[in-house]
Amino acid sequence: MASNITAGNFSQNKNLAIALGNNSATTLTLVLASVNQGAWAGTPPKNGSTYPPANYFYAVNIAANSYDALSGSVKFELASGGFLIAQWTWEPGTPLRVDAYCDSDQVQIDYNTINSQSNSATFQITVTNE
Numbered sequence: 487m488a489s490n491i492t493a494g495n496f497s498q499n500k501n502l503a504i505a506l507g508n509n510s511a512t513t514l515t516l517v518l519a520s521v522n523q524g525a526w527a528g529t530p531p532k533n534g535s536t537y538p539p540a541n542y543f544y545a546v547n548i549a550a551n552s553y554d555a556l557s558g559s560v561k562f563e564l565a566s567g568g569f570l571i572a573q574w575t576w577e578p579g580t581p582l583r584v585d586a587y588c589d590s591d592q593v594q595i596d597y598n599t600i601n602s603q604s605n606s607a608t609f610q611i612t613v614t615n616e
Contacts, residue, residue, distance in 0.1 A: 500548070500554060501546050501548040502574060502576060504545050504611075506613065508541050509540070515535070515536050516531055521557070522558055528546070543560070552605045556574065556576040558574060559571060566593070568589045569590075570590070571588075572586040576607075586611050588613075595613050
């Protein structure tokens with residue numbers, strides 16, 4: 487179970503921002519947002535939230551310190567049909583690992599990481615029309 491960690495000063499904590507930009511023509515609905523290690527910084531993402539075209543999802547998974555692990559996933563349902571799932575794992579002393587996939591033929595996704603060599607990285611996902 488994830489602990490209740492307050493964000494405080496991000497420079498003191500390992501954190502991973504999950505940033506998903508919806509540049510497609512379909513609305514995304516958050517089905518599940520979960521952290522297995524660490525906690526959500528601030529207000530956790532709310533299941534059932536919708537992200538219409540030209541909007542974005544943003545949340546931060548934060549650890550108590552730079553030596554703790556982070557992991558979690560987010561799952562979105564596409565109004566045009568299908569699901570998008572993004573997941574991450576960042577164990578102490580290992581590189582950040584991310585993966586994202588979508589089972590819809592209506593959209594495509596691209597993803598990358600930013601600043602993954604630091605304690606404050608971003609998992610960036612972009613959704614576009616196929």
